[in-house]
Amino acid sequence: MMPKDGIDRGSGVALWRQIADRLRQAIVDGEFGTDGLMPGEMALSARFAVNRHTVRAALAGLVEEGLIETVQGRGTRVRPPKRYSFPISKRTRFSEGLAGQIRERQVTVIEDGVLAAPQTVAEKLGLAEGHPVLRLVLVSRVDGVALSNSTNYFDAQRFAAMAERVRETGSITRAYRDLGVEDYIRRATELTARLADERERGLLDLKPGAVVMEARALNATPEGAPLQYAVTAFAADRVTLRLGDPIE
Amino acid sequence: MMPKDGIDRGSGVALWRQIADRLRQAIVDGEFGTDGLMPGEMALSARFAVNRHTVRAALAGLVEEGLIETVQGRGTRVRPPKRYSFPISKRTRFSEGLAGQIRERQVTVIEDGVLAAPQTVAEKLGLAEGHPVLRLVLVSRVDGVALSNSTNYFDAQRFAAMAERVRETGSITRAYRDLGVEDYIRRATELTARLADERERGLLDLKPGAVVMEARALNATPEGAPLQYAVTAFAADRVTLRLGDPIE
DNA sequence: TCCATTTGTCTATTTATCTAGACAACTCGA
DNA sequence: TCGAGTTGTCTAGATAAATAGACAAATGGA
Known part of the structure; x- marks a missing residue:
């Protein structure tokens, strides 16, 4: 009530x-x-x-x-609940893909910290195991509705100020720009789906039994040098992931 | 900036x-x-x-x-950063103990869900192992400063509406009152201290290396029947726990 | 068609918020 | 002691938000 x-x-x-x-x-x-x-x-x-x-x-x-x-x-x-459509093609940026669909987009930093890269992360970023990496846990909302929860890894030496920049600008793309990265591509993406765990249910305001799509993505410079490894859980009942043009 | x-x-x-x-x-x-x-x-x-x-x-x-x-x-x-003083004596309630010190107190529900009671929890609440218990993860802030992060367990049958009531009232005591519990005592408290883990650092906005005091408390009716088992991590650099009268 | 219900639009008035300017009261260092 | 720089207080007016009431316009069912 x-x-x-x-x-x-x-x-x-x-x-x-x-x-x-x-x-x-x-x-x-x-x-x-x-x-x-x-x-x-x-x-x-x-x-x-x-x-x-x-x-x-x-x-x-x-x-x-x-x-x-x-x-x-x-x-x-x-209005029947919107399904936000995220492009996951090579060049499109998160923010750009949503242009026109949304009014207010907001990224919240849930956690940030530096840790020694475990083997799995080091491999993806092309760093030595144990090299310091920045871990950023984010929740992104659109029109006040939580859409995704992501855990992101960056080279901590190069992107030390990332957390601060994201907090201030509310956008990863803008944070990148502030740190001298003008353009980047999605070099690889892997998709799967599963039940949301308890933490995700809390962060994304999901009911028990809700499903998330999990995307593991490697972002890189246009030349292919790794920048960011991200594991993102999208709330499946609010989001459609899209390759190519929108269907309709 | x-x-x-x-x-x-x-x-x-x-x-x-x-x-x-x-x-x-x-x-x-x-x-x-x-x-x-x-x-x-x-x-x-x-x-x-x-x-x-x-x-x-x-x-x-x-x-x-x-x-x-x-x-x-x-x-x-x-003003020099306050240290909030929490009484942990038998009768004092969280909110009351802070009376006069604070202007705005706020409890946020981070997670809530029902699960089968593990043996450790069931024992404390006097329930059978596997009995449904409500788990409530909270962060409490005062004047906008995060003070503590707690994980609370209740009998899910009796306190099904707890999460909702806490979300609405912003206070456990008021939620209790709405659910017919007019008074309760702290039947047992155990204290320890340790480094904050990564999640706590995120929730309480702590720096790496920050210390938390961990209080494990069993709240009960004045007659002694268990109501709530709570594990609370207090940010040690912002909080003093107090037994008896304030010193000074 | 008629009628109850609902949202849309208009005018008028009151209250809250913000701006503008002037000057008093206080602190601190020269 | 003096003056620059600060917060405190007052008056007056402009703009935004909220209340009050009346009636028009559209919908859907009887």
Whole structure:
């Protein structure tokens, strides 16, 4: 159940934004049943104890985000959950591939640290075993919905500032650019799928039994020198991986 | 470095709040050197491109939180990092023990799930091995600073709604109350200390080499019936555990 | 077709937030 | 002691957010 109260007046956060945030959460929690029909504006304004216009401002925000759609005379319903389409071809960058599909993309650093490269990682990056590597654990969200959880390895000497740059720019591509890497390719990708483990369920807000696609990718300079080894778990019910043009 | 820009006008979040959030982050990032002297209000208003009064509202918020202190004629400085004092005596509740010290306390649910009780847990909770138990992984923050990371086990049948209640109320004590437990005691506590592992470093924002105090506690009804088994890692450089009255 | 229900639009008013400027009060070093 | 630099306080006005009420326009079922 959604709590009746819980919006703070005069907290520096506008009421419509607090309401929009709550409704967005309720939507991704699947609170509005199978038909996705939301309560009317009057009902919502009663529930949050605000004016109808304030609720309308919140709904307008969610329409803008593409999360809901309103039809005069009928009501407001949740748009069928999007499946974000990720290209995994050779040249396309993560961010570019999503251009036009999304409004707000966000990468969060969950963990970062330097460790001695285990054999499996050293091999992929073309480093000596034990060479220091930077491990970055990320969660990426789009429109507030978690899409993937990745563990990334970099040469710690060359990319010491990577974690900091990612934290600031919110994007690996931009972090690369800040560190002097203008272009890179996906040299190899391996795909598999499995049940999400407990940690992934926590990070990606998945239900027990949810499936993830696991992509192991080696990014490299256009000349082929390894830059980054990444193991990414995509939430399978929210993401389609794509080779070539979109189908439709 | 703190970015110059990055505050959105008309985003539904008041400018003073956005600025307060940025400054709070800058403070915990240790941006204001050893003396902790912050730039003057004029400098800050120039940096964020807002009126001085708007900056003052942000600073007033941080003063209210106890993060900084302002002295007329001198300037604004970061208050020396607090050590939060946690009582671990029999009756005191987490929240109560911190009363007066803090302004904003926040518990985040990192993971939750039901599993068959392993022998070690079943024993402590007085349940049969394999009985379903709810596992709740939490991070608690005060004034935006992460203090502890805990793994908690409950009887899943009795406390099925625990995760949801904690998420909503942001407090275990309040969640208990919602579920009909008005009072409880700490029946047993064991303490040790060790280096933080990688996951804890990520969750609590600790540097490599940081130390945590690990408390294993069994909470029970006043009559002694087990309610909750918790393993909590406290960031040792931010927390003092206390038995009896505060020293000083 | 008619009617209840729902979203869309308009006007008006109040409250919160932000800006602008002036000056007082205080601290510290020259 | 003086003055530069700082925070504290006040007034006034502009802009954004929220409330209130009324009615139009579309939908879907009776």
